[in-house]
Amino acid sequence: MSSYLNISLSALLMASASIAFSAPGLAASKASIRQNADVDPRGQVLSLSCAGCHGTDGKSAGIIPSFYGKSPEYIESALRDFKAGERASTVMMRHAKGYTDDEIHLIAQYFGTVWGKNK
């Protein structure tokens, strides 16, 4: 990330020589702060599909269980148990088997980041 920022910055500085800035668009840039440093991009990509069944960010409106707000430790051990077949499931074992233990860790950490529960 830092190398990209450097480039943006130098590009901006170069351009600033010839262009006078006004400062609208603050709202837009403030919003983009949310999408920042501690979101692991691979963790994110691994996790986005869970919402197809569990609802956005794991917030389910139906009988499929919600996991919104649960600790990363809880999510990680649940996924590992499903994967190992140690916890009964209709479909979760078939899904959990698609991820390595490291990926399961990344998924759990990602959701922790989403609800700010990581240490």
Added chain:
Amino acid sequence: MSTNISRRDFNRLFATGVAGAALGMFGTSGAAFAAGYRVVVIGGGFGGAATAKYLKKLDPSLSVTLVEPKAAYVTCPFSNWVLGGLRTMKQITQTYATLARRYGIHVVPDTVVGIDTEKGTVKLKGGRVLGYDRLVVSPGIDFKWSAIDGYSEALAESKMPHAYQAGPQTLLLQKQLHAMKNGGTVLICPPGNPFRCPPGPYERASLIAYYLKQHKPKSRVIILDPKDKFSKQGLFNKGWKRLYPEMVEWRGPAAGGKVLSVDGGAMSVRTDLGELRGDVINIIPPQKAGLIAFTAGLTDDSGWCPVNPTSFESTIHKNVHVIGDACKAGAMPKSGFAASSQGKVAAAAIIRLLRGKEPVAPSLVNTCYSLIGKEYGVSVAGVYQLAPSGIVEIPGSGGLTPIDASDDQLMQEAMFAESWYTNIVRDIWA
């Protein structure tokens, strides 16, 4: 690396004045520099609407425009439930109000008629031209009308609905089922692979039988299939035997399953083994990518769109991403779940690409639930990754509901199917 900011991006950024604000932030935060980039999404179905929502959710600074002609989108998922009498059309209709209000997506009710991939613009039927930095194309399918002799769009709209794009077609098929006499014959004629929702025709046969069993129990459902095998075949066969013995019959190519031509006047189809009459005839024609994909030159000889599986960027045109039914996604089936999963991968990739970063390795998922009876659900699941040959299913993952699943499990799957629908449409349209 500095080529990541092209001259065009540069000009545009300074023209919009966003760069000034971004500059001010560098001192205090690690916020990235994607503010104001324009992404246009074509099509507000499972793929397009999911992409638009997740683009804004993951990076609210983007300017996202969703072009979709229909004010109300009727989902194909659960349209078979409507035929079974288990849902109303209203319950499977989605709108774009929340995407506009809550996520700030510019929803434009229009149709894209042309894409200028050199200039980076799309032209709308209504005359407007929209510029983009990245374009997402999710137009779904079109039908190969001439594949079956005698079939046509006009015949689909009058006598032999496909009901494979939900809406008026679903209603027509439902109306015909309601009007049919007890003891009538329903013919369901699916196409060969690949096509949208591989288990769709068989779930349809099940839920039509569910309706008939209650209201017209002397009737029959015959599936005429050009394929030797079909999705979840063992599970469907078992379910039909248990719930609809004598009512549902599947005929493969050797048993006269291949439909060669249809006759709207006689309400009949012709196969290798001769003529067959139906009181209700559901023809599901072979398919290809939606029209705009052809107009824009995004398709290859197969009639579908080749893409880079990491970002879903077209391998034909730069800065254009094709997702959903229209794209070639390796081992993934053409489903709403798959389209939304692809849309999210594309959204995350686009955000990184706009910031000059490489997209990360994709992770893709699909699950298709099918309802065989009201308390009898089955599913097929898949988790996919990138291999040298493209998108492949991860060995050992996914698969079917066990063939010996208990009644309790089948009932749970039926309830989870219902919950899946509720959650996925909220994840995409709310």
